[in-house]
Amino acid sequence: MENHNTTGTKVSGQNSIGILGAGHIAQAVARHAAKAGYEVTISSRRAPAELTGLASSLGERVKTGTLAEAAASDLVLIAVPFDQVQAAARGIDWAGRIVIDTTNAIVFPQFKPADLGGRTSSKVNAEFFPGASLIKAFNTLPAAILASDPESDGGRRVIFVAGDEEVPKKQVINFAKKLGFSALDLGKIDEGGRLQEFGGSLISKNLIRLDL
Structure with missing residues (x-):
């Protein structure tokens, strides 16, 4: 059963996830989600x-x-290249959706962060999902590591999560935990979320959280 908060965002009963994209990040999350019982x-x-x-x-x-x-x-996970997000989102009613943004704004072939005029990539992407709650997550780990067992070395691999709306962010945190990861709340996108952007200090950091 779907439940909504006063803004229309789904807050409980999640048992399905849709993935826009079919690359390595999409496949890694899809495999974990299916194993955890998600459709x-x-x-x-x-x-x-x-x-x-x-x-x-x-x-x-x-x-x-x-x-x-x-x-x-x-839940909807966006796993297409940053420059393809707008096209993937076009023509879809996003009102009330929780969108997980896994993208990284990278300039190729230089492999450097894109110049977004001081905005985070998630703030740019949020414009393409009107009415949705956009949460940044699953973007800091290389696909091969993300695809591996979340339980490692006696602990759980860390997924960083940032978002401006607390209830949807908690839903994404719960999703990550159900997949077997340890989820770390970084706060809002313009704050902690900058740390997980491409070029930020948390990119490619493979951290394991131990239960002490």
Whole structure:
């Protein structure tokens, strides 16, 4: 059953996640989510039928869909290149959605942070999801590490989470924990969220949180 807070954002009963993107980050989260019992819809600019083999390799609970079908899930994870976010979000009603932003604003081939005029990449991306709550997470670890077992060396791998709305942020924190990770709340996007942006001090930091 879906429940909403006074702003219309879903706050409980999440059991599905839609993923916009089908690359390595998308696959890593999809596999973890399916293992944790979530119904997963993976999508890309390609026709759903072209992703059938990939979906089958990620788990029994993973299916393919259009971008709009994936966006109808309880949680939505954006895992496309930063410069493709606007196109992926176009034409979809985002009101009340919780959107997890995994993107990094990188200039290629120089491999340096994009100049966004002082704004964070998530603040830029939020404009493409009107009415949604955008939460930054799952963007600091290389895909191969993200895909590995969240339990490591006697602890749990850390996922950093930042967002300006507390209730949706808690939902993403809970999601990360259900996947087996330890989730660390960095506060708001313009504050702690800057640390997890590409070029920030937390990028590629593979931290393990021990239960003491």
